[in-house]
Amino acid sequence: MKLLRDPLVVFLLIGAGIFLLYSKVAPSESVDLEDPYRIDINGDILAILEDEWTARWNRPPTETEFKGLVDAYVKEEILYREAKKLGLDQSDSIIRRRLAQKMEFLTSDIADLEEIAPETLEGYLNENSARYAKEPEVGFEQLFFSPEKRENPKADAETMLEQLNSGAVTFEESNQTSDPTLLSPKFTATAVSQIGRQFGEAFVEAIADEEPGSWFGPVESSYGMHLVRITERAPGGLPALESIREKVESDYRYDQREKLNQQMLDQLLQSYDVVIGEEASETEAS
Numbered sequence: 001m002k003l004l005r006d007p008l009v010v011f012l013l014i015g016a017g018i019f020l021l022y023s024k025v026a027p028s029e030s031v032d033l034e035d036p037y038r039i040d041i042n043g044d045i046l047a048i049l050e051d052e053w054t055a056r057w058n059r060p061p062t063e064t065e066f067k068g069l070v071d072a073y074v075k076e077e078i079l080y081r082e083a084k085k086l087g088l089d090q091s092d093s094i095i096r097r098r099l100a101q102k103m104e105f106l107t108s109d110i111a112d113l114e115e116i117a118p119e120t121l122e123g124y125l126n127e128n129s130a131r132y133a134k135e136p137e138v139g140f141e142q143l144f145f146s147p148e149k150r151e152n153p154k155a156d157a158e159t160m161l162e163q164l165n166s167g168a169v170t171f172e173e174s175n176q177t178s179d180p181t182l183l184s185p186k187f188t189a190t191a192v193s194q195i196g197r198q199f200g201e202a203f204v205e206a207i208a209d210e211e212p213g214s215w216f217g218p219v220e221s222s223y224g225m226h227l228v229r230i231t232e233r234a235p236g237g238l239p240a241l242e243s244i245r246e247k248v249e250s251d252y253r254y255d256q257r258e259k260l261n262q263q264m265l266d267q268l269l270q271s272y273d274v275v276i277g278e279e280a281s282e283t284e285a286s
Helices: 007-025 043-057 063-085 093-113 118-127 153-166 171-177 192-199 201-207 245-269 278-285
Strands: 035-039 137-145 186-191 216-220 225-234
Touching (some): 035 063, 043 063, 118 245, 137 153, 137 171, 153 171, 186 192, 201 216, 201 225
Antiparallel strands (some): 137 186, 216 225
16 A cells, blocks of 8 residues: 555554553553542553563562562652643743654654665665765875975985985885974875875875885975875775665664654644744734
């Protein structure tokens, strides 16, 4: 049936079922209409109290503990009824917010019950590719030549470059004679955007087309001159669904909850007349 495929119809049906179940066991509905000061604690309520304790502590409550649960329930019920008599449930913004959240939780439960087909997740991943696309990453080594400590850092870097590529000196040896810096001499696979934040966009552009292998430079950054050797490159792009399935499914369910909540609100709004401002004040006064 088409009606049963409509998420909002499903929400209303489940909501009605929850309401009927809640009306059977909820504390506020156990009031004797002829005696509002009577509290009926039926078998369903007792079972719920015991189940909640067992779920929390992994064992059933003792006789003393169970009596404490019942006493706490009675206390809560009494305070709840007295608060309602005083109208505290009518104007308390926190209570209003919690009740509104409970309505939203109904749609959340529906979204979480949905069995998601693989092709649905694949489509969601492609539609939201910008959210999951991985940046290109670069690993590299660098030697720094400071303009504050050298008269001609570029010339010094060029001399060192020849020595490195000829094998006259090693990276470790060169690292001892280049200038100290807070920047690490070695970067494992690092996102291009992060490199840009540390070294500047000009540096990123200068190393963009270089392949792993030989040393090159000098490359200018916001700090000074560098010799650079690319050690690894990882292309960016959209990962396979299986590698990020858990996150994609979580995001999909969240979006579905938001969508169902909005559908529910749009449907309910059709039953209400919303009056704002002076007209509302006049209505209340009359």
